[in-house]
Each structure stands twice: as C-alpha cells, then as structure tokens.
Amino acid sequence: MNPDDIDFDKGGGLIAAVVQDAATLQVLMLAYMDRAALDETLESGEATFFSRSRGGRWRKGETSGDRLKVVSVTPDCDGDAVLVRVEPVGNACHLNRVSCFGDADAPGLGRLARLEQTIRDRSDADPSESWTAKLLASGPKRIAQKVGEEGVETALAGAAGDEAELASEAADLIYHLLVLLRSRDMSLQDVLDVLESRA
Known part of the structure; x- marks a missing residue:
C-alpha cells in the first residue's frame, strides 16, 4: 500500500x-x-x-x-x-486477553485456525505425553487411516445418531484431518485456496 x-x-x-x-x-x-x-x-x-x-x-x-x-x-x-x-x-489487550473485544479466544470459525496452531505447537512435544505428537510421529499413512475411521464414524452418526453424537464425531474428523494436513506440511489455507478457486 x-x-x-x-x-x-x-x-x-x-x-x-x-x-x-x-x-x-x-x-x-x-x-x-x-x-x-x-x-x-x-x-x-x-x-x-x-x-x-x-x-x-x-x-x-x-x-x-x-x-x-x-x-x-x-x-x-x-x-x-x-x-x-x-x-x-502474546495478547493484544492490556488486560492480558487475546482481544480487547471480550474474553473469547478465536470465536466461530476462528476456532479452526486456533486448533491448527495448537497442532503445530504440539508437533514438537513428547509423543508419550501428547496424542497429537504421537499421531504425527506415526506418519501420514497412520493418520490417514484415522481420518478414514473418523469419516466412517461421522457418516454413521449422521445417518443414525443424535445431534450430539454427530457433532462429536465431526469434531474428531476435523481434528484428525488437520493433523493429516500438518503431517504433509500443509495447512487449512491450502484447502481454503482450493475452495476459493471453485467458488
């Protein structure tokens, strides 16, 4: 500019x-x-x-x-x-909050970006102390298998489960998908770029 x-x-x-x-x-x-x-x-x-x-x-x-x-x-x-x-x-607000506009941290879809940051931060953790680090250490093939399992569980919950079960299974699917992207040195932005090109 x-x-x-x-x-x-x-x-x-x-x-x-x-x-x-x-x-x-x-x-x-x-x-x-x-x-x-x-x-x-x-x-x-x-x-x-x-x-x-x-x-x-x-x-x-x-x-x-x-x-x-x-x-x-x-x-x-x-x-x-x-x-x-x-x-x-660190924090933007002088009151030690993420934002000057309320206490919420990354509300709405911003939660996905915050989850992605958490996954990135935990990638260097001890695999014996972090499920995320353990998954990443297992490699993309194992993580892809978890994405498949979670996808099936999400589909079953969508077909026959209640709303709480579907939301829980979908959350598991999204988490594992973000871990898979991280294992391939990709990010959610790579997916969003494709969606934008298709819009």
Missing part, C-alpha cells in the same frame, strides 16, 4: 487502525495511527500506533512483550482507516 494515498487530514492527523488476527480473523483491537506510525509499521513489520493518551508514538509490546507482527495493511474504501492483519505474539 502507498501511505500517500491515506487521508490523515480528515481525522485531524490520525486514522483508525483495526487490528485483526490473520489466522483466526478475530478482531483484536482498535488503535490510531499518524503518518509516522504508519510508516514505521510498514518499515519495521511490527504494529506501531499513535497513543492519544500519551500523545505520541507507541509500538505494541515495548513494555509488555506482546507484539503484533504485521502480515498486511489494507486501506478502507475512503482511505481514512486501515485494516492491519497480524500474527500476534
């Missing part, structure tokens, strides 16, 4: 910056940027803002250590606000 295309004058030298988790799409916070903060964000790759209460520049994480690694910065249609997509390192 070109910072020259942003209209800082409309907001008295400031623009709103909506910060969103790039993986889960959860809105993390709303902050403000002046031109210097936007330039620093683009140059450093870490979210930097203008603090209205402090009256100056503020890079997220300078005191807390909770940083926001920038994935992209996209202006809105009027050029007077930006969407900052980030990979958070």
